[in-house]
Amino acid sequence: MTQALRDARQTGGDVSGEPVLDPEVLIESSGSAQVTDCLDDSxxxxxxxxxxxxxxxxxxxxxxxxxxxxxxxxxxxxxGTC
Structure with missing residues (x-):
């Protein structure tokens, strides 16, 4: 992600706004977890x-x-998968 943003800046790209995140975490054990989200990047x-x-x-x-x-x-x- 960092490299993609650097490349965009070097080629005159502009990034604006931000995604809306609302993650849910399910702890499966002391060493593993699952995260699900419905990412709104509109x-x-x-x-x-x-x-x-x-x-x-x-x-x-x-x-x-x-x-x-x-x-x-x-x-x-x-x-459209949420």
Whole structure:
């Protein structure tokens, strides 16, 4: 993500707005969790690209490695999947 934003800046891109997040976390054990969200990125824009018109589902698996929580898998669904 950081590199994508740097590349956009270097090519004259402009990022405005921000996504609306409302994640829910299910702790499965002391070392794993699942996060689900309905991501609304309708006001988040990169240059002239329009954002998606409908919220999309996001699912993430997390594992705790003893020091920090890390994303083990991530799925960002198509718009309209919430």
């Amino acid at each position: 006001s988040w824009r990169l240059s002239a690209q329009s954002a998606s018109a409908e919220p999309r589902r996001v699912d993430a698996g997390l594992v705790h490695d003893g020091l920090a929580w890390r994303v083990s898998d991530l799925r960002i669904w198509e718009p």
